[in-house]
Amino acid sequence: MTGDREEQAVRAVQRMQDYIARHLQEPMTMRQLATVACYSPYHCARVFRELTGVPPFEYIRRMRLTQSAIVLRDVEKRVLDVALDFVFDSHEGFTRAFSREFGVTPKQYAKKPRPVQFFLPYGVAFRYLYTKYKESFMEKTHEKTCVIFAQVVERPARKLILKRGEKADNYFQYCEEVGCDVWGMLVSIKEALHEPAGIWLPAAMRAGGSEYVQGVEVPHSYDGDIPEGFDIIDLPPCRMMVFQGEPYDDITFGNAIDSMQKHLKTFRPELYGYTWDGNHPRFQLEPQGWRGYIELWPVREVQKD
Structure with a gap:
């Protein structure tokens, strides 16, 4: 066709x-x-x-x-x-x-629920757009200004169940290395603290694998099953600055993500009393047009003299 x-x-x-x-x-x-x-x-x-x-x-x-x-x-x-x-x-x-x-x-x-592979197929419209717009998403710069809401949240000590790639540093490379069905396993984990996410790991947490992974946070006391091929690591307490863009039409998801990420590259948390904290992971929530694109970046308070 x-x-x-x-x-x-x-x-x-x-x-x-x-x-x-x-x-x-x-x-x-x-x-x-x-x-x-x-x-x-x-x-x-x-x-x-x-x-x-x-x-x-x-x-x-x-x-x-x-x-x-x-x-x-x-x-x-x-x-x-x-x-x-x-x-x-x-x-x-x-x-x-x-x-x-x-x-x-x-x-x-x-x-006794345990992690299993849920069947959570992508909509074919998303897959079509994924294929059609992957190169433009990866390479083009979009000038559209986006409205962004930001807030700081506290994350306690917890664990992260994740599946590593090889060299991926973004979603598209990760899907090529690992596949696009990891989400079905992550969603099945009953003890999850939050929804699954795409995650950029700091160097100290990569264990020879990729920078970009997919995973889900669970309580620090979690002692349940770990799906085959997945790892579990400790995440120490941290502060996260949550960035949420304006709602968008799903057909323009690539532009919405690119616009947000371009903005965040120049964002200055120091204006709000924080600085980036490279010792913790950065999170990317599943793009859903109705709520806007969301990323969570780790920060720490600026030390005052």
């Missing part, structure tokens, strides 16, 4: 993804998805698989299993009730599907 046909297909599959997300707890048919996509059922199924990598009903099943796992992790509810809520016909069928997906039965998982 090229040009207008490719963009039309991306929009159609994104509409299907949005519809699926809204109706996970309802029966769905191929005809319903085709109506949303404005394609024939056959073409709808073909283009969905081509752009997401999985057939529509496998996608739906895995989405339902992930959402059911979140319910079992966070809410006291009978396994059968959760199975029926997510349109599984029986306790047995749900248990088989859940066990194949996560390697643990729903009953065991509800009793």
Whole structure:
């Protein structure tokens, strides 16, 4: 697919993804998805698989299993009730599907949640923009002025569960080295203190790996499972200056991030009684247009004479 046909297909599959997300707890048919996509059922199924990598009903099943796992992790509810809520016909069928997906039965998982690989697919519109605008995001300078809100927060001693890359110093390089499915594992960690983040590590914390990693903070007392291929490190207490940009249209996410990062390169925390603290990690939250782009930079108070 090229040009207008490719963009039309991306929009159609994104509409299907949005519809699926809204109706996970309802029966769905191929005809319903085709109506949303404005394609024939056959073409709808073909283009969905081509752009997401999985057939529509496998996608739906895995989405339902992930959402059911979140319910079992966070809410006291009978396994059968959760199975029926997510349109599984029986306790047995749900248990088989859940066990194949996560390697643990729903009953065991509800009793003792552990990190598992959630199915959290990107919207195809984001992937399309990611591919189309990666070079401009990495290379171009945007002059748009952005409104930024800043505040200082305290972070106590805690731990960081992370997956390292090799030489990556930004998101795009990290995805090429590690892949883009790390988030699904991080989101599953029940004890997380905050949402997962992209993180720039100071040299002392890199252990021969990449500067840029993805991870999630957990309590300093955390003694749960560490997913295979992940590390856990101690983070000492620190102060973080939180920078939040203005909301933006998701289609311009690259410009929003670039504009913020360009501004932060010239930001002077000394005007507010702080200086940058290079002994702690810097955090990048998941870009979401409705809330604006957010980064957290470590600071320390300027010592007064």
